[in-house]
Amino acid sequence: xxxxxxxxxxxxxxxxxxxxxxxxxxxxxxxxxxxxxxxxxxxxxxxxxxxxxxxxxxxxxxxxxxxxxxxxxxxxxxxxxxxxxxxxxxxxxxxxxxxxxxxxxxxxxxxxxxxxxxxxxxxxxxxxxxxxxxxxxxxxxxxxxxxxxxxxxxxxxxxxxxxxxxxxxxxxxxxxxxxxxxxxxxxxxxxxxxxxxxxxxxxxxxxx
Numbered sequence: 082x083x084x085x086x087x088x089x090x091x092x093x094x095x096x097x098x099x100x101x102x103x104x105x106x107x108x109x110x111x112x113x114x115x116x117x118x119x120x121x122x123x124x125x126x127x128x129x130x131x132x133x134x135x136x137x138x139x140x141x142x143x144x145x146x147x148x149x150x151x152x153x154x155x156x157x158x159x160x161x162x163x164x165x166x167x168x169x170x171x172x173x174x175x176x177x178x179x180x181x182x183x184x185x186x187x188x189x190x191x192x193x194x195x196x197x198x199x200x201x202x203x204x205x206x207x208x209x210x211x212x213x214x215x216x217x218x219x220x221x222x223x224x225x226x227x228x229x230x231x232x233x234x235x236x237x238x239x240x241x242x243x244x245x246x247x248x249x250x251x252x253x254x255x256x257x258x259x260x261x262x263x264x265x266x267x268x269x270x271x272x273x274x275x276x277x278x279x280x281x282x283x284x285x286x287x288x289x
Contacts, residue, residue: 090171090208091172092172092178092181093179093181093210093289094171094181094208094211095182095183095209095210095211095213095285096183096209096211096263097183097213098187098213098214098215099186099215099217100222100243100247100250101186102217102223102225102226104215104270105184105215105270108268108278109279109282110125111276112282115280116180121179121180123180123182123286124179124180125182126170127185128183128186129145129148129184131162132148132156132159132163133145135159136148136151149191150192153196156189156191156196161202161206163203164203164206167183167206180286183207183209187212187257188253197253197257199212199253200257201260204260208261209258210263210289211263211264212265213265213285214250214251214254215268215270215278216247216267217269217270217272218271218272219241219247223240251267264289266285268282
């Protein structure tokens with residue numbers, strides 16, 4: 082087994098992160114549609130969905146917001162499960178070809194502090210080729226968070242809280258990237274410009 086085989090999965094993995102409200106999921110939805118139109122083999126999986134489904138099945142949690150308020154050990158177990166399950170699903174569907182896009186967070190705000198979204202036990206499974214940070218104007222992000230009544234985000238601290246979380250997410254992304262020599266890049270999702278951000282993401286895929 083050569084170096085590349087030890088440090089990578091057979092398919093390419095791009096982890097896309099962003100603080101809540103940055104528009105990450107919208108950008109990914111557009112990118113997925115464009116990739117399909119261009120014949121690019123691409124699968125987008127949401128890390129939180131896998132964690133939540135496992136937690137609900139085991140009767141641990143009831144909704145997504147409860148994940149980040151679960152005990153640290155519960156979150157670590159759920160992270161480990163999600164990473165393995167996503168790689169297994171991608172292996173079945175992508176084989177040795179295509180791209181697995183992971184929709185997740187570089188840091189997770191918990192009641193007692195920040196939890197890395199991409200700790201070593203997760204990165205050991207994902208072996209990412211690239212980690213992409215989707216960012217936007219902190220003021221716009223804070224406004225979106227306030228408008229989103231479906232999620233509990235009262236503890237994010239407004240515009241200044243978003244700025245700080247973005248800085249911490251950058252540091253976390255670089256720390257995770259050093260483990261497998263992953264590229265780190267930032268894409269700015271400007272208001273009303275999600276299509277442009279999606280195109281930029283597809284250009285990243287072409288290069289990894």
